Amino acid sequence: MAEGGGTKRLRTAGDGQDVVASAEDTELRLRRRIAELESENEMLRRRGQVEGSSHDVLPVGTLIVVDLSRVESSVVGHITSFLGTSRELLNLALTCKAFGLRQPASTLNWSLVEEEARQAVRSRATDGEIGCIPQYVRGTVTWLSILNRFEHLLQFDVLLGGFIEHRNGDKTAVCATAGDSYSTAVSSSYVMRSGAHYAEFLITGTPYIGIVRPLPGLDAGAYQEEFYFIGESSFPTDFLAQRSDDWGDGDVHACDYFCCDGQMSWTNWGDELNERVDWDGVEGCGSGDTVGMLLNLDEGTLTVYKNNRRLGVMKDGLSGPYCWYVSLVKHETFADTVSIKRGTLPN
Structure with a gap:
């Protein structure tokens, strides 16, 4: 009799044999189940190979098809x-x-x-x-x-001249690559035909920034030397060959702002060439400044902003389609660079 009033059963030899037999039965059942699973897995593998799959990964769960x-x-x-x-x-x-x-x-x-x-x-x-x-x-x-x-509206997708490249492969930014030779970048995929459009240009140096007629048939690869839209050494015959009916009667085919002193130039690629003229609100910009351009084709005006401050209407009498463009040159100590983005019109 053990303490507490209970009885303690002593294990006999027969009891030990029963425990061993039970463990052997359990192990045997497990082995049989493992063999069954391995057989099923092999069948699934063969089925997958027949259906064109060489993977040994077995399907997991149930495939649910949703209409x-x-x-x-x-x-x-x-x-x-x-x-x-x-x-x-x-x-x-x-x-x-x-x-x-x-x-x-x-x-x-x-x-x-x-x-x-x-x-x-x-x-x-x-x-x-x-x-x-x-x-x-x-x-x-x-x-x-x-x-x-x-x-992807605003990017410089056309480069004209042999002295310009995208900065680090980014098509929203361009930089000059050689000295004393101007080249030009155009945002040709963004054609402005009506309404108001505002863009911002972050500058280094003293580039030209402006608008030009869309010239989709112009062969950019044909111009590997100096290139610009306004000036006696430009290519007016090539430009006018791209004329389309939607240009209308407007005679301002290119117009730009010179960041160095703020003067304006424009041309009709014919008998009208106005270079570096003053206008109300003329003011230059420098490296680190942001030049804002507002083209309002309902009013026919091009307005310039400097670091969100309105300088004034630089040109009026505009009509027909235009694209944004910039012209750059490499100076002795630095190179002109410009990046473009859509902006929100300052208050």
Whole structure:
């Protein structure tokens, strides 16, 4: 009798044999189960090889197929409102044909992604920017491509002359590479046809900054020496060969601001050449300054700002389409550099 009034059972030899037998049975069952699993795995591997897969990774879990075409357009619209770029919308269109294909029920026969791209453009672009965005033409230009273009509007995509390059591969910035020879960079993909457009140029040195007619057929590779739009040594015949009907009757084909002293130049590439003339509000800029340019095609004016301070209207009588451009040169101790970006008009 043990303390506490209980009985303590003593293990016999027979009891030990029972424990050993039970452990052996458990191990045997485990081995059988492992063999069964290995057999199933081998069958899955062979099935995967027959179906063209050489991977040894076994499928995990259950594959659930969701019919995305049954998702309501309102839900898709809510989802896409969180997508910020044209690439993200493109990926959504590739996810399911119901998102990317035209919807017969739509009044304009657009896809859900196209409609979201259109709304994104309309919500982000100013009235002036809307005026320079390509017109939507079904089958050739899509709202998705327009959104992509809108996201990359301001950059120097055309370089003219052999003494200029993009700074560190960045197309929003250019720098001069040789001394005493001007070269020019144009933001040719951003054509301003109507409305108001404001851009900011962060400068080093004393570049020329201005507007020029769009010249899409000009062969940039043909000009490997000094190049500028305004001056007796420019290429007016080549420029006028690019004339189109939308230039209208306007005779200001290029106009720029010289950062050194603030003087203005303009030309019609014919009998009118005005270089380095004063205007009301003339004032120069220097390295580190930001030059703002406001082109208002409703009023036909080009207004200049210095570090968000309005200097005044530099040129009026403007009409027809224009692009932003800069002309640069490398000086003895430094090189002109300019970066461009869309800006918000100062108060």
